[in-house]
Amino acid sequence: MPKIVDHEARRRLIADALLRIASRDGLDAVSLREVAAEAGVSMGMVQHYFATKDQMLMFALTQLNARIGERVAGAMDAPSPRAFLRAAILELLPLDDERRSESRIGLAYLARSVVADELADLLRQALPYVIGFYAEQIRAAQELGQVHADLDPRIEAVILYTMAQGLVNPALIGHLSPEDVAATVDYHLDRLFLTSG
Amino acid sequence: MPKIVDHEARRRLIADALLRIASRDGLDAVSLREVAAEAGVSMGMVQHYFATKDQMLMFALTQLNARIGERVAGAMDAPSPRAFLRAAILELLPLDDERRSESRIGLAYLARSVVADELADLLRQALPYVIGFYAEQIRAAQELGQVHADLDPRIEAVILYTMAQGLVNPALIGHLSPEDVAATVDYHLDRLFLTSG
DNA sequence: CATTTTACGATGCGGGTGCATTGTAATCGC
DNA sequence: GCGATTACAATGCACCCGCATCGTAAAATG
Numbered sequence: 001m002p003k004i005v006d007h008e009a010r011r012r013l014i015a016d017a018l019l020r021i022a023s024r025d026g027l028d029a030v031s032l033r034e035v036a037a038e039a040g041v042s043m044g045m046v047q048h049y050f051a052t053k054d055q056m057l058m059f060a061l062t063q064l065n066a067r068i069g070e071r072v073a074g075a076m077d078a079p080s081p082r083a084f085l086r087a088a089i090l091e092l093l094p095l096d097d098e099r100r101s102e103s104r105i106g107l108a109y110l111a112r113s114v115v116a117d118e119l120a121d122l123l124r125q126a127l128p129y130v131i132g133f134y135a136e137q138i139r140a141a142q143e144l145g146q147v148h149a150d151l152d153p154r155i156e157a158v159i160l161y162t163m164a165q166g167l168v169n170p171a172l173i174g175h176l177s178p179e180d181v182a183a184t185v186d187y188h189l190d191r192l193f194l195t196s197g
Numbered sequence: 198m199p200k201i202v203d204h205e206a207r208r209r210l211i212a213d214a215l216l217r218i219a220s221r222d223g224l225d226a227v228s229l230r231e232v233a234a235e236a237g238v239s240m241g242m243v244q245h246y247f248a249t250k251d252q253m254l255m256f257a258l259t260q261l262n263a264r265i266g267e268r269v270a271g272a273m274d275a276p277s278p279r280a281f282l283r284a285a286i287l288e289l290l291p292l293d294d295e296r297r298s299e300s301r302i303g304l305a306y307l308a309r310s311v312v313a314d315e316l317a318d319l320l321r322q323a324l325p326y327v328i329g330f331y332a333e334q335i336r337a338a339q340e341l342g343q344v345h346a347d348l349d350p351r352i353e354a355v356i357l358y359t360m361a362q363g364l365v366n367p368a369l370i371g372h373l374s375p376e377d378v379a380a381t382v383d384y385h386l387d388r389l390f391l392t393s394g
Numbered sequence: 395c396a397t398t399t400t401a402c403g404a405t406g407c408g409g410g411t412g413c414a415t416t417g418t419a420a421t422c423g424c
Numbered sequence: 425g426c427g428a429t430t431a432c433a434a435t436g437c438a439c440c441c442g443c444a445t446c447g448t449a450a451a452a453t454g
Contacts, residue, residue, distance in 0.1 A: 004421080005431070026312035028225065031411065044433045053412065104311050110366055111308030114301050115223035120370045127372045155384045158373070162363025162381075163356055169307055170359070173317045175324045184359075187352045191388070201451080202401070228441065241403045250442065 011049050014039050015060040022060070023101040027108040030057070058118065061109055065126070068092070068102060081141035082193045085134060089164045089185055094171045095178040103168050110165075131157045138192070146195050156192060163188060208246050211236050212257040219257075220298040224305040227254070255315065258306055262323070265289070265299060278338035279390045282331060286361045286382055291368045292375040300365050328354045335389070343392050353389060360385060 017039035021030050032053060036043040050056035072091050078084035094100035113119040134157035141147040147156075167184065170176045176184070190196070214236035218227050229250060233240040247253035269288050275281035291297035310316040331354035338344040364381065367373045373381070387393070 010431095026309070028312075032413085033411085042433050044435095045431080047413075048430090048432060051413095107308050107311055111304050112223070113366070114304055114369055115225075123366070124370050124372055127367060127370075152384065155381055158367075158377075158381055159360055159385055162361075162367070163359045164363065165366065166359025166362035166364075169310070169320070169362070170324060170355075172311055173321050173324075175321055176355070180355075184352055184355055187349065188356055229443085230440080239403050241405095242401080244443075245400090245402060248443095 007049075010045075011059060012063060014041070014046055014049055014056065015063045018056060018060045019064060019105055022105045022108055026104075027057075027112060054116075054118070058122070061119070061122070064102065064105060080146070080197050081137040081144070082146065082189060082195075082197065085137050085160065086185065086189055088134075089160065090182065092164055093167055093181050093185075095181060100172070103172055107168055107172070127161075131161050133157075134160050141193065146193055146197070148194065151192070160188070160192075204246070207242075208256060209260060211238070211243055211246055211253065212260045215253060215257045216261060216302055219302045219305055223301075224254075224309060251313075251315070255319070258316070258319070261299060261302060261306075277343070277394050278334040278341070279343065279386060279392070279394065282334050282357065283382065283386060285331075286357065287379065289361055290364055290378050290382075292378060297369070300369055304365060304369070324358075328358050330354075331357050338390065343390055343394070345391065348389070357385070357389075 014035060018030055018035050021034055021038050030053075032043050032046055035056070036046045039046070046056070050059065068091065072088050075084060075087035075091065078087055091099070092103075092106075094103035109119065110123070113123050131154075135153040138147055138151070138153040138156050142149050142151070142153065164185070167176065167181050171178070171181050211232060215227055215232050218231055218235050227250075229240050229243055232253070233243045236243070243253070247256065265288065269285050272281060272284035272288065275284055288296070289300075291300035306316065307320070310320050328351075332350040335344055335348070335350040335353050339346050339348070339350065361382070364373065364378050368375070368378050
């Protein structure tokens with residue numbers, strides 16, 4: 001075996017370049033040549049690490065998901081279900097430059113999932129996990145007496161998730177400020193929880 | 198002046214073809230040639246009625262918005278604020294083939310608005326109108342004693358809108374059935390309103 | 395009837411696309 | 425040292441893109 005290189009590191013290098021382009025100019029602007037240029041490598045190298053453009057796009061998304069997932073996991077030591085839910089949701093919203101960038105990319109992939117089957121499959125698999133997680137927290141809060149017992153954790157979780165997703169675009173195009181977004185989330189949590197802890 | 202033709206009818210013919218392609222294969226699949234073929238006309242004719250592709254895309258969107266707007270207006274004679282809000286929101290969700298198609302197109306345009314300024318402008322203008330409408334209904338319901346007086350109509354309207362928007366993708370990729378979607382909306386309205394009328 | 399204006403249809407151009415092919419330098423096992 | 429394998433770089437190909445250009449048929453106007 002020749003020329004020892006870190007295969008995964010190269011793939012991440014390329015995927016990062018792709019995500020920068022997607023954030024800046026949209027998924028439409030992502031081409032093999034553009035990605036190669038952004039990463040500062042040759043087009044041949046991009047092709048060497050990804051057989052097709054679709055594979056590259058999928059890998060970049062898993063890369064992005066992993067990045068976000070780590071941050072959410074970092075909030076898991078929150079002192080209460082409410083604090084954790086708040087942190088987890090705000091992590092998905094475009095409140096600063098980093099998350100704004102991620103939201104732009106995420107929205108592009110979301111739209112693409114409508115016509116790209118493998119992408120839809122991935123989201124279909126991820127959704128129950130995320131919503132289930134929210135539901136679990138709400139259920140835990142109910143047992144702690146922090147949420148009314150007669151609320152449906154499953155549906156409340158769906159509403160929480162969909163509200164967050166729906167907030168993305170109004171925030172991105174500037175209709176809602178970061179403060180508006182945070183206030184809306186807190187307002188909703190105030191209605192869901194009995195205590196502010 | 199020669200050859201009497203209905204200018205607007207031709208533009209609608211072309212825009213309808215564009216929307217069919219966008220619904221079927223996404224906005225990426227929309228090209229002058231493809232639109233011309235779908236409409237059964239020559240590419241020269243498409244160019245005759247739209248100077249640029251962007252103008253064509255924008256016109257098609259206003260066409261779509263008008264179509265949806267008419268349906269929402271048709272629900273305005275609902276017997277109560279709650280009934281109207283329910284109808285207006287369900288009108289935006291992919292509960293049948295027609296609205297499923299519209300949702301697919303709408304999501305594609307929504308994602309595009311992140312990188313297309315004129316599109317973002319259009320949405321930025323439309324948002325206050327839609328949300329304001331919801332807020333008005335909630336305020337009216339408060340005066341009728343059908344909604345708790347200490348709720349914020351503006352924020353409740355934002356949550357209502359964002360929840361609806363967030364429901365679109367899970368519904369489109371099949372994570373939520375049409376029944377799930379309707380049940381989620383009704384659940385949320387049950388929490389918002391004091392009466393089920 | 396002539397002129398002008400509109401409504402197209404056909405074609406071409408420069409540029410970008412994903413992907414295949416080819417060549418080559420480097421490093422391993424032997 | 426040597427064949428084999430890996431890691432690229434360079435180039436080419438067939439196709440598609442938006443848009444401009446050119447030609448022409450038809451109808452209203454004088």
